[in-house]
Amino acid sequence: MKVLVVGGGGREHAIVWKLAKSPQIDEIYAAPGNPGIGRLATCVNIAAEDIPGLAEFAKKNNIDLTVVGPEAPLVAGIVDEFKNRGLTVFGPDKAAAQIEGSKIFSKNLMKKYNIPTADYKVFKDPNDAISYIDTAPMPIVVKADGLAAGKGVIIAPDRSTAKEAVKTMMIDKAFGKSGSCIVLEEYLEGPEVTVLAFCDGKRAVPMVSSRDHKRVFDNNKGPNTGGMGAVSPAPAYTPEIAKIVERDIIQRTIDAMASEGAPFQGVLYTGLMITKNGPKVLEYNCRFGDPEAQVVIPRLKTDLVEVMQAVIDGDLTNAKIEWKSEVAVCVVIASGGYPGHYETGKVISGLDDAEKNGSIVFHAGTAEKDRKIITAGGRVLGVTALGKDVDEARKLAYESVSKIRFEGMHYRKDIGL
CATH class of the missing domain: 3.40.50.20 (Rossmann fold)
Structure with missing residues (x-):
């Protein structure tokens, strides 16, 4: 092939x-x-x-x-x-990918089919959104309707931040057309979990769970990023919660998409908040997450081609999808200054040494110049290690990270904790 x-x-x-x-x-x-x-x-x-x-x-x-x-x-x-x-x-x-391409589409889908999610309101006029913020409970979540390279969601702790986010999206057009409509959403609390699922249009087969670490600094401080690391399985995802999520959220979503005439075939990413009232959907993506893929895929025992073929054929019924029992941890190494302004073109050393203990170094934002590997993005590398438990996986991953060097490199020290 x-x-x-x-x-x-x-x-x-x-x-x-x-x-x-x-x-x-x-x-x-x-x-x-x-x-x-x-x-x-x-x-x-x-x-x-x-x-x-x-x-x-x-x-x-x-x-x-x-x-x-x-x-x-x-x-x-x-x-x-x-x-x-x-x-x-x-x-x-294209019709099924709307589930990520439009926040409004996905929120309305969840409302129509009784899929648990945060309360929300949709706005097409910035003045209406700003007026609503004057009386809405804080914190509040401001979301651009369309794709914004992972930067279109702002958690606003107070009214002035929320209004500034509306201005950035709707008036300043920071995300172009993606911010011409926005969603203002109830702020949910609890541990976050990501569940990816293979979907054949009718049936969803969930993968092992994972948890992304979004904020740039240790202890979940600083601005949101595309993801500073991940762990699989997610500690908060119990078998009891998994049953509810698979029945009331993931399969119900696949049924809903089919009912809407947009059957979903591929990988559905469901971002969840495990609230005191049960699991609720934060967002959907129409593909593998990043960096979640870097902890989930290494745990897959089955040949990925076989699974993909079953998805394309529209029949996952007999697919035997097996997973390794080990825990996986991925630590993202970013350019200094990310997710704000950062420099590129820094020479990276120690990549071969980093893989000597069995860890895998996934390249995210790299390029080659004069036969040297250099930085070419905000998130530069993802170092993944598997271990019998989270402590062993973390130890191996950070041991590998310590071998890598480039000017200004930054990574969190608490991934997996």
């Missing part, structure tokens, strides 16, 4: 790493890929958003399966384009 993986971040590196272990695969291409992916696959210089270019490449090179990593091409309809050209592709089509 020839496979094309679309994307070039840590999530795509984890997908390529797992696909490379499949006996069914002869060749892997990645577009655009990164230097870490380049050790396992042939990187081709086509942007993840260049849908016609990707389809052309897949057709010309007789690609048997294309796996789409990021949300932007999914929301833009890459799956529809590939299917129209008779190409096999893994991921939800």
